[in-house]
Amino acid sequence: MKTLKAGTRLKSAICDTEVMVIRTRPAEMLLCCGGIEMIAMDGGKSAGQPDPAFAQGTLVGKRYVDEQDTTELLCTKGGKGSLSLDGQVLAVKQAKALPSSD
Amino acid sequence: MNIVMALEMAAECHPDRIAVTSGTQRLSYAELLHAARTAGNLIRDSGCRYVGLLDINSCAAPVAIFAAAYAGVPYVPMNYRLTKPELEELLARIAPAFLITDPCYVEPLSLPVGIRVAAREDFLAQVRSGDAQMTEAPGTPSAVAVQLFTSGTTGAPKAAVLRHENLMSYILGTVDFAGAEESDATLVSVPPYHIAGISAVLSSTYACRRMVQLPNFDGAAWLKLCRDESVSNAFVVPTMLSRVIEHLAESGESGALPVLKAIAYGGGKMPPQVIEKTMKIWPGVDFTNAYGLTETSSTICLLDPDDHRTAFDSTDPDIRKRLNSVGKPLGTVEIEIRGTDGKPVAANEVGDVYVRGGQVSGEYLGVGSLLDAEGWFPTRDRGYLDRFGFLYLDGRADDVIVRGGENISPGEIEDVLREHPAVSDVAVVAVADEQWGESVAAVVVLRDQARASVSELQDWVKQRLRSSRVPTSIHFRAELPYNEMGKVLRRVLKDDFRSAVRAS
Numbered sequence: 001m002k003t004l005k006a007g008t009r010l011k012s013a014i015c016d017t018e019v020m021v022i023r024t025r026p027a028e029m030l031l032c033c034g035g036i037e038m039i040a041m042d043g044g045k046s047a048g049q050p051d052p053a054f055a056q057g058t059l060v061g062k063r064y065v066d067e068q069d070t071t072e073l074l075c076t077k078g079g080k081g082s083l084s085l086d087g088q089v090l091a092v093k094q095a096k097a098l099p100s101s102d
Numbered sequence: 103m104n105i106v107m108a109l110e111m112a113a114e115c116h117p118d119r120i121a122v123t124s125g126t127q128r129l130s131y132a133e134l135l136h137a138a139r140t141a142g143n144l145i146r147d148s149g150c151r152y153v154g155l156l157d158i159n160s161c162a163a164p165v166a167i168f169a170a171a172y173a174g175v176p177y178v179p180m181n182y183r184l185t186k187p188e189l190e191e192l193l194a195r196i197a198p199a200f201l202i203t204d205p206c207y208v209e210p211l212s213l214p215v216g217i218r219v220a221a222r223e224d225f226l227a228q229v230r231s232g233d234a235q236m237t238e239a240p241g242t243p244s245a246v247a248v249q250l251f252t253s254g255t256t257g258a259p260k261a262a263v264l265r266h267e268n269l270m271s272y273i274l275g276t277v278d279f280a281g282a283e284e285s286d287a288t289l290v291s292v293p294p295y296h297i298a299g300i301s302a303v304l305s306s307t308y309a310c311r312r313m314v315q316l317p318n319f320d321g322a323a324w325l326k327l328c329r330d331e332s333v334s335n336a337f338v339v340p341t342m343l344s345r346v347i348e349h350l351a352e353s354g355e356s357g358a359l360p361v362l363k364a365i366a367y368g369g370g371k372m373p374p375q376v377i378e379k380t381m382k383i384w385p386g387v388d389f390t391n392a393y394g395l396t397e398t399s400s401t402i403c404l405l406d407p408d409d410h411r412t413a414f415d416s417t418d419p420d421i422r423k424r425l426n427s428v429g430k431p432l433g434t435v436e437i438e439i440r441g442t443d444g445k446p447v448a449a450n451e452v453g454d455v456y457v458r459g460g461q462v463s464g465e466y467l468g469v470g471s472l473l474d475a476e477g478w479f480p481t482r483d484r485g486y487l488d489r490f491g492f493l494y495l496d497g498r499a500d501d502v503i504v505r506g507g508e509n510i511s512p513g514e515i516e517d518v519l520r521e522h523p524a525v526s527d528v529a530v531v532a533v534a535d536e537q538w539g540e541s542v543a544a545v546v547v548l549r550d551q552a553r554a555s556v557s558e559l560q561d562w563v564k565q566r567l568r569s570s571r572v573p574t575s576i577h578f579r580a581e582l583p584y585n586e587m588g589k590v591l592r593r594v595l596k597d598d599f600r601s602a603v604r605a606s
Contacts, residue, residue, distance in 0.1 A: 007103040007243045007267065020103065022274065060115050061279030074274065076111055095278045098432070100288070100309070101366045101392035101401040102301040102337050 001028040009076065010038040013046045017058045017079030022072040029071070033058070034081025050081035058083060064090035103243035103270045106171045108308040109135050115280050116310045123287070123331060124161050124315040127226075131310065137165045139234035141225070142172025145200045148218055152199040152249070155179040155294055156189070156207045158317035162222045163294040164303045165229060166202050167248070171266070174240040176249040179295035182207050183586060192251055192259070193217055243267040248300055249467065250396050261467035262396045264300075271460030272301065272399040273308050275434035282311035288335040289327060291316040291342060296587060298337060298369055301400035311335070321349030325359070332361045337392075339369035341588030344376050347383065357383050368392035368401065370588050371495070371513075374425055381414055393428035393495070395481055397472075399461040403437065403493050405429030420488070427492040435459030438478065439487055447486075452496050452511070455483040484511060501592060503532040504540050505570055512542075515573070518566050519544060522559065524552035527582050529590045533575065533599045544573040545595050547581055575599070 004024040011018045012033035019038070031038050034050025049055075058064070060078040065071065066085045072093065073083060083090040109131070112121070117132035129137065145153055153170035155163060155178070163179070170177035178196050180189065190211055193199070197216030201208070205221050213219070247266045251259040288306055290313050292298040306313045314331045316324060324346055327333065338346075343365075350357045365380075365387055372391065381389060388407035394400040405427055413424035431437045438446050439453040447453045456478040464479035465471045473479050484502065485495040496511050503510040512530035519528040527547040535541035548554060556576045563572045577598065583591040 009103075020107070060111055074279075076107055077114060095281070096433075097278060097281070098276050099366070099388060099390040099404065099406050100305065100311075100335050100364060101276065101368070101390055101394075101404055102298055102305050 001030050003028050004031065004071065009041050011041055011043070011077075012079050012081050013037065013039050013043070014048050015050055015079035015081040016077055017075065017081055017083070018077035019058075019064070019073040019083065020076050022063065022074050024071040030086050031073075032084045033079065035084070036081075054082040054084055054089065055080060056082045056089075059092075063093040063095070065093045066090055104171055104239045104241065104245075104266045105247050105269055105273075105304060106138070106168055106239045107270070108273060108304055109138060109168050111279060112307050112310045119284065119310055120312045121307065122161050122164055122313045122315065124159065124317070127161050129161050129165075129230075131307070133230065134164060134168070134307075136234050137161075137226070137229040138168035139172055139237065140232035141165055141169035141229040142239075143235055144229065144232070145169055145173035145175065148200050150198045150200040150216075150218060151175055152196040153177050154193065154196055154199045154201040154203075154217075156182055156201060156203040157222055157294070158182065158204070159290060159294050159299070159315040160222055160226075160317065162202050162226055163299070163315075164307070164313070165226070167300065167303055169229070171247055172239050174245065176246040176263075178249045178251075179293075179299070180251060181293070181295045181586075186210055188259075190214065195261070196249075241266070243270070250295065250297060250300075252396055260469065262463065263465045263467055264396075264399055264463050268399045268461050268463045269300075269304060271434065272401070273304050275432060275461065276401065277305050277308045279308055280310045282306075282309040283334075285332065286334045287312040287314050287331055288337070289314050289316060289324070289331070289333045291319045291324060291336070291338060292369070293586065296369070297394070297396040297400050298339075302337060319345075321345040321347075322353070322355075325349070325355070325357070328359050328362060333359075334361055334363045335366070336362070336364075337366045337368070339588050340367060340372040340376060341370070341584070343367060343380055344373070347376065347379050350383065359384065359387075362387055364388040364390065364407070366390040366392050368394065368428075372426075377410075377425055378414070381410065391428055393493070395483075397462070397464050397479065398435075398457055398459075398481075399463065401432065402435045402457050402459070402461070403428045403431050405492070409492075423494075424492055427488070427494050429493065430491055431457075431493070432459075435461065437487070437493060439485065449489045450486055452484055452486045454499055455481045455485045455493070455495070457481055501531070503530075503542055505535070505542065506538040508570055510542060510571060515542060515544065515563060515567065515571050518563055518571075519546065519559065522554065522562050524548050524554035525559075526550075526552075529582055529592060529595055530573065531592050531595050531599070533596070535574070541574045542571060543575045543577070543599050545577050545579055545582060545598070547579055577602070 035054040113131040113135035121134040194214040248264040391405035392401040393403040526549040532540040533543040
């Protein structure tokens with residue numbers, strides 16, 4: 001369990017997935033990838049495969065949100081595991097298209 | 103949160119896609135990442151505290167932006183058109199610095215101690231082939247990514263500070279990752295030392311869009327490059343758009359640009375005649391007006407393509423005038439208009455424009471943050487929000503003429519004088535006045551062969567505006583002094599009036 005902070009980057013313990021926290025709520029939560037808690041960028045990886053219940057994969061550049069829309073993560077590197085928060089798999093957020101201004 | 107994240111993601115997702123085309127040179131996203139990491143290593147080992155860029159646009163500019171981030175030092179692009187003493191002063195302010203430049207810009211200078219010169223072509227060759235040992239950018243999200251010397255149209259340059267978190271807040275709030283098509287290309291004609299030159303690199307990289315650089319702008323070259331490089335998007339300052347349509351009118355050349363999808367413009371006031379003409383020339387193109395400042399990491403308000411079309415097609419004056427608006431704030435920023443008492447004013451009432459949001463830095467080196475306790479930044483722009491929430495700008499607070507306690511905006515007087523058939527260009531400034539404190543003065547450029555007397559122009563204003571708006575003195579000039587971004591140098595005009603008073 002960790003209290004997340006906007007701007008924090010984390011990586012999966014068992015696949016290539018990396019994320020950055022875009023926004024969140026100030027509470028302790030369990031953020032997992034592939035069913036295993038995500039770790040600090042300089043943390044050591046564990047051996048093993050993602051839990052099949054959490055193995056749909058992540059895609060670089062996609063935003064992931066929880067059902068209550070309190071927490072949003074940006075996937076900065078894709079991997080085999082799925083993201084979950086307190087056991088609930090996060091869904092891809094549909095991007096709002098803004099016209100290019102530069 | 104570091105700007106290199108945008109490049110690392112682009113290089114992972116589209117390593118072989120071309121990131122930048124500059125003349126005959128090109129770099130893919132994987133090559134740009136490699137060059138930036140190699141250069142970051144080189145800069146870190148040099149012990150320099152800044153990365154300077156004194157050059158026109160080239161592949162070295164995007165390399166330098168990201169290399170500075172890998173080295174953990176601020177990137178400082180500088181205006182190569184400044185005078186020798188001005189450049190020497192700026193360089194002394196950033197020493198010890200790793201200066202990427204074309205030797206032609208530094209040869210005339212007496213370089214301050216601590217400036218390590220890297221000639222652009224040698225630098226590029228070295229970092230493209232070198233060994234990229236560095237993979238992680240150091241520092242925190244609050245580290246300074248970019249330091250820009252403001253153009254100083256009214257005073258000495260101040261160093262605006264943009265942190266990684268400011269720039270990334272703008273990028274993550276406005277750009278869809280890898281949102282560009284493989285065939286998309288954006289034409290970058292703003293110089294590297296302008297905030298729009300920085301945001302062009304960051305936005306394009308995050309969108310995985312190819313940048314096509316035009317280092318020396320002229321209307322014909324812009325059109326040619328649009329065709330030769332199949333450009334789909336372009337950002338221009340209003341002066342550039344004027345030059346393009348002038349060139350089309352003078353040359354009789356076809357303006358057909360079948361691939362062009364979108365033009366965004368900003369960096370100064372767009373004359374309504376210019377945008378209307380442009381929309382007629384390219385009816386299929388999406389136009390976006392982007393309003394922003396250096397201190398806000400670029401765009402904070404957008405008038406989007408639908409707003410443009412709605413306004414263009416409307417006969418309702420309240421909607422038609424939207425072509426003069428800078429649009430609505432981005433979802434990630436707030437705008438507030440405040441009166442002289444510092445309190446928010448009602449719709450349609452002119453006041454000072456304040457902005458708040460993660461991308462707003464509002465900070466200068468040696469001065470500190472200009473944000474108030476609630477995080478609001480005074481843009482020093484004047485303007486109002488209409489009842490639909492569209493923002494209309496009304497000049498700079500510093501340019502307001504205070505005549506006997508009455509605030510007069512130069513813009514409304516300039517608009518009236520510009521309607522006079524003999525007037526081709528005009529700028530209105532404040533001059534000292536014994537009776538009123540300040541009074542209105544105008545500098546007028548007449549059309550070729552046209553004539554108009556001072557009293558005739560004064561009458562023209564008197565018939566259309568309140569008497570306090572009538573210029574007490576009018577000077578004629580062959581042309582107005584502009585900076586290269588198309589902004590009138592009012593300071594120069596005020597000095598002219600001052601010396602004219604002294605001479606009499």
